[in-house]
Amino acid sequence: METIHGIRTRRSIREFTGKVLEDRVLEEIAALGFFAPTAHNLQPQEFIVFKDKKTLEQLGRDLKYAKGLKTSGAGILVMADTRKQPEPGFYVADTAAAIQNILLGIHAMGYGGVWIGVYPVEEYIQVVKETFGIPGHYMPVGLIALGEPVTAKEGLDRKDASRIHWEKF
Ligand SMILES: Cc1cc2nc3c(=O)[nH]c(=O)nc-3n(C[C@H](O)[C@H](O)[C@H](O)COP(=O)(O)O)c2cc1C
Numbered sequence: 001m002e003t004i005h006g007i008r009t010r011r012s013i014r015e016f017t018g019k020v021l022e023d024r025v026l027e028e029i030a031a032l033g034f035f036a037p038t039a040h041n042l043q044p045q046e047f048i049v050f051k052d053k054k055t056l057e058q059l060g061r062d063l064k065y066a067k068g069l070k071t072s073g074a075g076i077l078v079m080a081d082t083r084k085q086p087e088p089g090f091y092v093a094d095t096a097a098a099i100q101n102i103l104l105g106i107h108a109m110g111y112g113g114v115w116i117g118v119y120p121v122e123e124y125i126q127v128v129k130e131t132f133g134i135p136g137h138y139m140p141v142g143l144i145a146l147g148e149p150v151t152a153k154e155g156l157d158r159k160d161a162s163r164i165h166w167e168k169f
Helices: 003-009 023-035 053-062 088-108 122-132
Strands: 045-050 074-081 112-117 138-147
Touching (some): 053 122
Antiparallel strands (some): 045 074
16 A cells, blocks of 8 residues: 555554454564654664453453454554653654554555553553563553454545644744
8 A cells, every 4th residue: 555545544443353363464563663763763662462362352341442452353562661761752752653653554454453542541551561461661652453344444534734834833
């Protein structure tokens, strides 16, 4: 898929057929997160890819807005190594860029995905850390539910020229 078309047509997909993606495909998708820009090129991003049905269902239940995980074929947790990048504003930006890369890659491959927010909600951070046994110096920032979509979603034309300012506000 051509990049600009992919950016303009990506949508959040929250209902999946449950088809399990191959590890090879999941690794290729997660690895797209390494190609995102990071502040000072510190590259704090790390990933947990998970397919275990119990984990998908448990997180789908325990996190208020994570229902997408219940039917997804897999999930990817995106976290930051805060020893590499201690500044929260930067590690959140770094991992957010990685998440968007992954979402665009999922879309380009003909699958669907949705970003499930973790940071900065303390309750969600604790649930995720406990579920995956994450050491203290890693900060989970977002989860991605992904898989084969039940139905495709139309891209939306969100361009708003009134919010693009030129030269001065
Ligand atoms: C930081 C962030 C957190 C989000 N958290 C959730 C979430 O917890 N659950 C969910 O279903 N969607 C979540 N989303 C997806 C948004 O709801 C979605 O992007 C928005 O409604 C626009 O729809 P679209 O992605 O189809 O363009 C999140 C998106 C962002 C950027």
